Amino acid sequence: MKKTNLSLILALLAMASFSLFAQGKSAKTTSNKTIKGYLMDSMCATMAVSKGPKVAMEKAEKHSKSCALEDDCEASGYGVMSEGKFIKFDKKGDKDALALLNKTDKKNHIMIEVTGMNGKDNFAVSSIKEIADNTGATDNAKKSDMHEHHKMN
16 A cells, blocks of 8 residues: 555656646747847858857858848748857748848848747747847958858868
């Protein structure tokens, strides 16, 4: 009888722990979060991240608007490169990022602030806006900076 009570208590504790863990996990995915970083297409970002966080941020900073608007780059979708990590946007975020790219006068150094929620496979964007790049970088896209995804291999 004592063994049955102990088993029952352990089972109840395990279920309670799992329930608390699941609640904590869902709370993380439902709270809005704001991220600052560089707007980049997924294809170029994947290659940049493979070179390490420092190089990824350097590539993101220099990544050109014209490259991000190329057909293959646009088709790969968009996201934000922040602290050497790439965070992929959902479909709404892709559309908002494309609109921002078409609107901006900048050739590169496209710094953004994006708000949304972490999803299973991407970042569910609720808002995106261009912000000042306070890194001291200048808008200096050169022909050689364009099409970086070809040079990153």
